[in-house]
Amino acid sequence: MNEQLTRIINDVLEDSGRPPCSQIEPEMRLREDLGFDSLDLAVLAVQIESAIGVDVFAIGLPLTVEELRSRFEQKT
Amino acid sequence: VSKPFLIDSLHDTHVSYEKLAYDVTSKKSIEEPFDEEFECSSLYELYVWLVAALASNATIAMLQSGKIRFIRVNPVNKNEPTSIDSLVEACGRSQALVGILTSGTTDQPKLIWHTLETLVRSVRVDRSHRDDVWGLTYHPSHFAGLQIFFQAFFNRNTIVNLRGLSPAPMSGAIKQLQVSHISSTPTFMRLVCSQRDCFPKVQRVSLGGEICTEATLGLAKNTFPNAKIHNLYASTDAGQLLISDGNVFLVPREFAEQFQVIDGELAVHRSLLAKSLREIVDTDFYLTGDLVRVHQESPLTIEFLGRRTDEINVGGFKVNPLEVEAAILAMDEVVDARVYGCSNSVTGQVVGCDIVKKVDADLPTPKFRSRLAEQFPAYKIPRIIQWVDRLPSTSSGKKQRRS
Numbered sequence A: 001m002n003e004q005l006t007r008i009i010n011d012v013l014e015d016s017g018r019p020p021c022s023q024i025e026p027e028m029r030l031r032e033d034l035g036f037d038s039l040d041l042a043v044l045a046v047q048i049e050s051a052i053g054v055d056v057f058a059i060g061l062p063l064t065v066e067e068l069r070s071r072f073e074q075k076t
Numbered sequence B: 001v002s003k004p005f006l007i008d009s010l011h012d013t014h015v016s017y018e019k020l021a022y023d024v025t026s027k028k029s030i031e032e033p034f035d036e037e038f039e040c041s042s043l044y045e046l047y048v049w050l051v052a053a054l055a056s057n058a059t060i061a062m063l064q065s066g067k068i069r070f071i072r073v074n075p076v077n078k079n080e081p082t083s084i085d086s087l088v089e090a091c092g093r094s095q096a097l098v099g100i101l102t103s104g105t106t107d108q109p110k111l112i113w114h115t116l117e118t119l120v121r122s123v124r125v126d127r128s129h130r131d132d133v134w135g136l137t138y139h140p141s142h143f144a145g146l147q148i149f150f151q152a153f154f155n156r157n158t159i160v161n162l163r164g165l166s167p168a169p170m171s172g173a174i175k176q177l178q179v180s181h182i183s184s185t186p187t188f189m190r191l192v193c194s195q196r197d198c199f200p201k202v203q204r205v206s207l208g209g210e211i212c213t214e215a216t217l218g219l220a221k222n223t224f225p226n227a228k229i230h231n232l233y234a235s236t237d238a239g240q241l242l243i244s245d246g247n248v249f250l251v252p253r254e255f256a257e258q259f260q261v262i263d264g265e266l267a268v269h270r271s272l273l274a275k276s277l278r279e280i281v282d283t284d285f286y287l288t289g290d291l292v293r294v295h296q297e298s299p300l301t302i303e304f305l306g307r308r309t310d311e312i313n314v315g316g317f318k319v320n321p322l323e324v325e326a327a328i329l330a331m332d333e334v335v336d337a338r339v340y341g342c343s344n345s346v347t348g349q350v351v352g353c354d355i356v357k358k359v360d361a362d363l364p365t366p367k368f369r370s371r372l373a374e375q376f377p378a379y380k381i382p383r384i385i386q387w388v389d390r391l392p393s394t395s396s397g398k399k400q401r402r403s
Helices: A003-015 A038-052 A065-075 B017-025 B043-055 B084-092 B143-154 B167-176 B186-193 B214-223 B253-258 B275-280 B321-329 B365-373
Strands: B004-008 B013-016 B037-039 B059-062 B067-072 B097-101 B111-114 B133-136 B158-161 B181-184 B204-208 B228-235 B239-244 B248-250 B259-262 B265-269 B285-296 B301-307 B312-314 B317-319 B334-344 B348-357 B384-387
Touching: A003 A038, A003 A065, A038 A065, A038 B334, A038 B348, A038 B384, B004 B017, B004 B043, B013 B017, B013 B043, B017 B043, B017 B084, B043 B059, B043 B067, B043 B084, B043 B097, B043 B143, B084 B143, B097 B143, B111 B275, B133 B143, B143 B158, B143 B181, B143 B228, B167 B186, B181 B186, B186 B204, B186 B214, B186 B334, B204 B214, B214 B228, B214 B321, B228 B285, B239 B248, B253 B259, B253 B265, B259 B285, B301 B321, B312 B334, B317 B321, B321 B334, B321 B348, B321 B365
Parallel strands: B004 B158, B059 B097, B133 B158, B133 B181, B181 B204, B204 B228, B312 B348, B348 B384
Antiparallel strands: B004 B013, B037 B067, B059 B067, B097 B111, B228 B239, B248 B301, B259 B265, B265 B285, B285 B301, B312 B317, B334 B348
């Protein structure tokens, strides 16, 4: 799993008052498994954009960690 | 000893009214019509050109960073007496057109042309103002800065420049030069008050240009214990309009027919507008862009909530950044805060904020958030938080509203 992305995901979790996820798996779904709501996803989008300069959510919401990771790594 | 017109320690300026009169009438270049921009090297030079333009009924644009553009110049009549009395008198009946840039907290600044009518609407000249000393905190080219100039100039008061000074020398200047009147934005006032100093000799403090929270009013009351503290509502579009001692403004009887609230936004009659706007506005009422809450219909009593363009839209939920800012500013640990929208493709915008903490404050992010959660739904609570040393502000001393 991409370290930078793991850190951003955990920052967003911690930020909304939840414990970090020690084992982020590619097949995990952002909403159902990680518990992201729309606001968390919005924050995730802003944080990723400020880290890599690209809005990876612009082409639509990624559903899984894997989908997010591949978009993230394509752009970094 | 004649009275100083301007004391500006940043430029080593200490000039009398007599010297101003002399310098204005000896401006040779004003005799030749020209249309060009030039940058004034000091606050004093800018005032000399402004007075020269007023005395000669010129058309003059006040641009950014102290630049001036003369559009049309009528030569100063060299045969006229050059005393300060005749100069002040000539300025008082001036037909000059003065272009002022809108402050542009969110939009590109644009030039609005004023005649003396809208520029000096709120200026009061009488003996009770004879010994006032004005602290200038605004950019001299902006509407609020020009208000200070006119109020001081027509009463022959001394202007003390405070703008650009860091807090310690500013405190010194207010005390040593016995500044009696200060007009500033709430943002600037929080900077002055951050020194925890006390200025018992200041008689009047006017706040304007932005919404002033109760917390800021309270700070000003502690810092200026003997001053009357007022809140002003003015705009570059219409000049100074309302005055209040709190956040709720009563529209005075003489304006009763000229104010309306349309869909939560304040509208003023076109007759109150600056000349150039009055000429192009084709409706009777002009929307100011200022959102208000009506406390009473008659006489109209309103509270300002913020600019329409500042509203943050989080997935369809509207957030007024000033409401959130007020809650943050009410926290003891906080010196200043700026709330704004961060664009994203998930919810359109999400609330972000920059916060300046007090030096010794213990306010970790989770504690900060949980306090706001006591009063706000989740979408209003800032999610992008940056702890900073200083907030960005516009050249007019207002908080920068763009993210």
